[in-house]
Amino acid sequence: MMALFIVGLSLGLAMKFELLAPGKTIMGAQDYNATFTLHGIIMIFLIVVPGLPAVFGNFFLPILIGAKDVAFPKLNLLSWWIYIVGATIAISSQFFGDGPPDTGWTFYAPYSFKTGTNMLPAVLGAFVLGFSSIVTGLNFIVTIHRLRCPGMGWFKMPLFVWSLYGTAWIQLLATPIVGITLVMVILERTLNIGFFDPALGGDPILYQHLFWIYSHPAVYIMILPAMGVISEIIPTFSQKHIFGYKAIIISTMAIAFVGYFVWGHHMFTSGMSGTALYTFSLLTFLVAIPSAIKVFNWVATLHKASINLKTPLYWALAFMFVFMVGGLSGMALGALATDVYLHDTAFVVGHFHYIVFGGTGFAFLGAMHYWFPKMYGRMYDAQWANTGLVIMFIGFNALYAPMFYLGMIGMPRRYFDYLPQFHAANILSTMGSWVMATGFFIVLINLIRSSRNGAPAEVDPWHGKTLEWTVPSPPPVLNFDEIPTLGEDDGPYEYK
Amino acid sequence: MTDIHLHRDDEASKIGMWLFIFTELLLFGGLFIAYSIYRFKNPVAFHMAAEELDLSVGLINTIILLTSSATLAMAYTAVQLGKIGTSKILTSATIILAIVFLINKYFEWGAKFEHNLYPGSDYLMELSQGEILFFGLYFAMTGLHALHIIIGLILMFVVLSRLQNKTMTSDNNQLLENSGLYWHLVDIIWIFLFPLFYLIT
Ligand code: HEM
Numbered sequence: 001m002m003a004l005f006i007v008g009l010s011l012g013l014a015m016k017f018e019l020l021a022p023g024k025t026i027m028g029a030q031d032y033n034a035t036f037t038l039h040g041i042i043m044i045f046l047i048v049v050p051g052l053p054a055v056f057g058n059f060f061l062p063i064l065i066g067a068k069d070v071a072f073p074k075l076n077l078l079s080w081w082i083y084i085v086g087a088t089i090a091i092s093s094q095f096f097g098d099g100p101p102d103t104g105w106t107f108y109a110p111y112s113f114k115t116g117t118n119m120l121p122a123v124l125g126a127f128v129l130g131f132s133s134i135v136t137g138l139n140f141i142v143t144i145h146r147l148r149c150p151g152m153g154w155f156k157m158p159l160f161v162w163s164l165y166g167t168a169w170i171q172l173l174a175t176p177i178v179g180i181t182l183v184m185v186i187l188e189r190t191l192n193i194g195f196f197d198p199a200l201g202g203d204p205i206l207y208q209h210l211f212w213i214y215s216h217p218a219v220y221i222m223i224l225p226a227m228g229v230i231s232e233i234i235p236t237f238s239q240k241h242i243f244g245y246k247a248i249i250i251s252t253m254a255i256a257f258v259g260y261f262v263w264g265h266h267m268f269t270s271g272m273s274g275t276a277l278y279t280f281s282l283l284t285f286l287v288a289i290p291s292a293i294k295v296f297n298w299v300a301t302l303h304k305a306s307i308n309l310k311t312p313l314y315w316a317l318a319f320m321f322v323f324m325v326g327g328l329s330g331m332a333l334g335a336l337a338t339d340v341y342l343h344d345t346a347f348v349v350g351h352f353h354y355i356v357f358g359g360t361g362f363a364f365l366g367a368m369h370y371w372f373p374k375m376y377g378r379m380y381d382a383q384w385a386n387t388g389l390v391i392m393f394i395g396f397n398a399l400y401a402p403m404f405y406l407g408m409i410g411m412p413r414r415y416f417d418y419l420p421q422f423h424a425a426n427i428l429s430t431m432g433s434w435v436m437a438t439g440f441f442i443v444l445i446n447l448i449r450s451s452r453n454g455a456p457a458e459v460d461p462w463h464g465k466t467l468e469w470t471v472p473s474p475p476p477v478l479n480f481d482e483i484p485t486l487g488e489d490d491g492p493y494e495y496k
Numbered sequence: 497m498t499d500i501h502l503h504r505d506d507e508a509s510k511i512g513m514w515l516f517i518f519t520e521l522l523l524f525g526g527l528f529i530a531y532s533i534y535r536f537k538n539p540v541a542f543h544m545a546a547e548e549l550d551l552s553v554g555l556i557n558t559i560i561l562l563t564s565s566a567t568l569a570m571a572y573t574a575v576q577l578g579k580i581g582t583s584k585i586l587t588s589a590t591i592i593l594a595i596v597f598l599i600n601k602y603f604e605w606g607a608k609f610e611h612n613l614y615p616g617s618d619y620l621m622e623l624s625q626g627e628i629l630f631f632g633l634y635f636a637m638t639g640l641h642a643l644h645i646i647i648g649l650i651l652m653f654v655v656l657s658r659l660q661n662k663t664m665t666s667d668n669n670q671l672l673e674n675s676g677l678y679w680h681l682v683d684i685i686w687i688f689l690f691p692l693f694y695l696i697t
C-alpha cells in the first residue's frame with residue numbers, strides 16, 4: 001500500500017510539474033488525462049477508502065473492544081486477497097490494450113464506454129475492490145455486535161470503534177450501488193446494452209446519479225475513521241475525558257445517515273429540477289452540522305486540559321486546521337449560486353484535497369505516530385517526526401491553497417494547459433508540491449528507520465486509557481491472554 | 497489471523513449472512529431503479545416488448561423456485577431434527593429444481609437468440625429505444641439472477657457433501673441455514689423480476 005501511495009504521489013507531482021508553465025511542459029493532453037485518471041483510481045479506490053479501516057481497523061478494532069480477533073478472520077484474509085486481485089486488475093489497465101484509461105476516476109458515461117482506451121480492467125478492478133470493502137464492513141459490524149468484552153457496553157466503546165461502525169454501515173449499504181453501476185458500464189462496453197447511451201434511449205445522467213449515490217457516502221467512508229482517530233488522540237494528549245462523547249457518536253451516525261441524501265451536490269450543473277437542486281443544497285448544509293459538532297467537541301476537550309504536547313497531537317491539530325478549511329470550502333460548493341461558478345474548477349480540487357489528503361491523510365499519519373509504539377514496540381525519533389510534519393504542513397498549504405484562488409479566477413480542472421494569467425499561482429502550487437513531498441519523505445524515512453532501531457517502547461507511552469495500552473507492545477497474536485472485563489468506572493476516557 | 501480455533505459463533509455468521517443479503521438487495525436495487533426510470537419514460541414500448549416474453553415459461557420457473565425454497569427450508573428443519581437422510585434427499589431435490597430452472601432459462605434465452613433478440617443484434621437495434629432498453633434490462637437482470645442461482649447451486653453442493661461426510665449435524669448446520677437464507681433471497685428477487693418482465697403487459 002505504501003508503494004502504491006508513492007506511485008500515486010509521483011503521478012500527482014508529475015501533474016503539478018506539467019502545470020508549472022502554460023503549454024506543454026512534460027506531457028501532452030492525453031498523457032495528462034491518463035495521469036489524473038490513474039492518480040485518482042489509486043488514491044481513492046486503493047488508498048483512502050480502504051486505508052484506515054484496513055490498517056488500523058484490523059489491528060486495533062479487536063483490541064479496543066477487548067476481543068482476540070475479528071469475528072471472521074478468514075473473511076478478513078479473503079478481503080485482503082480480493083483487494084490484491086482488484087488492485088492488480090485495475091493497474092493492469094496501464095500495460096496492455098489501447099492505452100491507459102483517460103476518463104478520470106469518476107468513469108462518467110457516455111465517455112467511459114465510448115473512449116477507445118482500456119477501460120474494462122479499470123472498471124472491473126474498481127468493482128472487485130468494492131467487494132473487498134463490503135467484506136471488511138460486514139466483518140467489522142459483526143465483530144462489534146458480537147465480540148465486545150464483558151462490561152464494554154455500546155456507550156463505553158472508544159470513538160474510533162464507533163467511527164468504524166458507522167463507516168462499516170456505509171460500506172455495506174453504498175458500495176453495492178456503485179458495484180452494479182460499474183457492471184452496467186461493463187455491459188455497456190461489451191454488449192452495447194444502452195443503459196447510459198442516449199442513442200439507444202439510455203440516460204447518461206442516470207450514471208451520474210448512481211455513481212454519486214455511492215461516491216458521496218464514500219467520502220464519509222474516507223473521513224469518518226479519520227475523525228475517529230482524532231477523537232482518540234485528542235483526549236489522550238489532553239489527559240481528560242473527551243467532551244461530548246455521546247454528541248460525537250450521534251454526529252457520526254448522523255453523518256452516515258444524512259450522507260446518503262446529498263449526492264446531488266455533485267450534479268448541480270448536470271440538469272436537475274429546481275426542487276431537487278434546493279433539496280440537495282439544503283441537505284448538504286445539514287450534513288455539515290455534525291462535522292462542525294465534532295470540531296467543537298475536540299476544541300472543548302483541549303480547553304483547560306493538561307496538554308501533553310507530542311507528535312500525534314500535532315498531527316491532530318494539523319488535521320483540525322485543514323479539515324476546517326476543507327469543510328468551509330465545501331460550504332461554498334454546496335451553495336447553488338457559487339457552485340455553478342466553481343464547479344469543475346481548481347477550487348473543487350483544492351476542496352477535496354484539503355479534506356481527503358489533509359483530513360484523511362493527516363489523520364492516517366497521526367494514527368501512525370500514535371499507535372506506532374504499540375504496533376512495532378519501538379519509539380520513533382520525535383524531532384525528525386516533528387520536522388517532517390512542519391515541512392509537510394507548509395508544503396501542503398502552499399500546494400492546495402492557490403487552487404482555491406485559481407478556481408475563483410476561473411481555472412478549470414483536468415486540463416494540462418492554462419492561460420497565462422494563471423501562471424503565478426501555479427508556480428507557487430508546484431513548488432508547494434515539492435516541499436510537501438520532502439516533508440512526507442522525512443516522516444516516512446523516520447518511521448521506517450525507527451521501526452528497526454528505535455528505542456523500545458513502554459506498554460503505555462502516552463498514558464492512554466483505552467484497552468490497547470494494557471497489552472504488551474507489540475501485542476501478542478491473540479491480543480489478550482484473558483479477555484478483559486470493564487468495571488463500572490473503567491472506560492475509554494476515564495481520566496481522574 | 498491465526499489457525500488457532502476461536503469459538504464458533506453461529507449467531508455471528510447468521511448476522512453476517514443477513515448483512516450480505518442487504519448488500520445483494522441493493523446490488524439488484526440499482527437495476528430496479530434503472531428499470532423503473534426507463535419504464536416511466538417508455539411506457540408503451542415496455543408494454544409491447546413484454547408481450548414478446550413467454551408467460552408460461554416464466555410462470556413455471558416461478559413455481560419451481562418457490563417449491564425449491566420450500567424444499568430447502570424443509571432440509572434445514574430435517575437436519576435440526578437429526579434426520580440426515582431426509583435432509584440429503586431434500587437438498588438434492590432443491591438442486592434438481594434449481595437445475596431445471598436454469599434449463600428452462602436456457603431454452604427461453606435460446607428462443608430469444610433465435611429470433612435475433614439479444615443485446616446489440618441488428619434486429620434489436622432497429623426497434624424503438626424503449627424496446628432496446630427493455631431487452632437490455634431483461635438480459636442483464638435475469639442474467640445476474642441466473643448467476644446467483646449458480647452460486648446457490650454451488651453452496652448446496654457443499655451442503656450436500658458435508659451431509660454426506662457427516663461434518664454437518666443437528667447441532668452444526670449453520671451453512672445450511674445460511675444457504676437457505678441465500679436461496680430465499682434468490683427467490684425473492686425472482687418474485688420481483690417475474691411480474692416486472694412477464695406480467696405487466
Ligand atoms: C462540510 C462538508 C462538505 C461539503 C459541504 C462538501 C461539498 C462538496 C461539493 C458541493 C462538491 C461538488 C463540487 C463540484 O463538483 O462542483 C464536493 C466535491 C468533492 N468532495 Fe466535498 N464536501 C464536504 C466534505 C467532504 C468530505 C468529508 C470529503 C472526503 C473525505 C469530500 C470529498 C469530495 C470530493 C472527492 C469531491 C470531488 C469529486 C470529483 O468531482 O472528483 N468532501 N464537495
Ligand SMILES: [Cu+2]
Nearest residue numbers: 216219263266
Ligand atoms: Cu459529495
